[in-house]
Amino acid sequence: MGRTLEQALTRLREFDAAHARPEVPVSMQPARRKLVMEAGQALWMFVVQREATGLRDSRHIMRTYNVPSEVQRCMGLAPAPSKPTSK
Numbered sequence: 001m002g003r004t005l006e007q008a009l010t011r012l013r014e015f016d017a018a019h020a021r022p023e024v025p026v027s028m029q030p031a032r033r034k035l036v037m038e039a040g041q042a043l044w045m046f047v048v049q050r051e052a053t054g055l056r057d058s059r060h061i062m063r064t065y066n067v068p069s070e071v072q073r074c075m076g077l078a079p080a081p082s083k084p085t086s087k
Contacts, residue, residue, distance in 0.1 A: 001046040005065055008039040012071070040074035043067060047075065 012035040019025070024032050047058045062072060 001042070001049045002065075005039070005042040005046045005061075005067075008035070008042040009065060009067065009071070011035055012039050012068075036068075036070055037074055037077070039067075039071045040077060043071055044076040 012032075015032055015035055019028055019032075043061070046061060050056075050058070050061070061067065
């Protein structure tokens with residue numbers, strides 16, 4: 001789970017580095033939001049795994065992996081359901 005979190009955070013950081021501007025263009029915001037949500041899901045899974053083994057303090061994870069606050073805020077949120085496509 002730790003490696004999955006590392007990979008998700010790396011993808012988010014690489015996206016941010018490639019689009020280094022004061023604000024992400026509107027056209028790129030959905031892609032970035034998806035990366036944030038994926039990192040939040042990976043963080044949630046890692047925290048749950050650690051807590052299941054008795055490691056209840058997640059502050060160590062946040063510091064060690066340098067988890068952005070926006071990823072922490074979406075930890076454990078279910079992804080939005082996809083919109084049905086019209087045929």
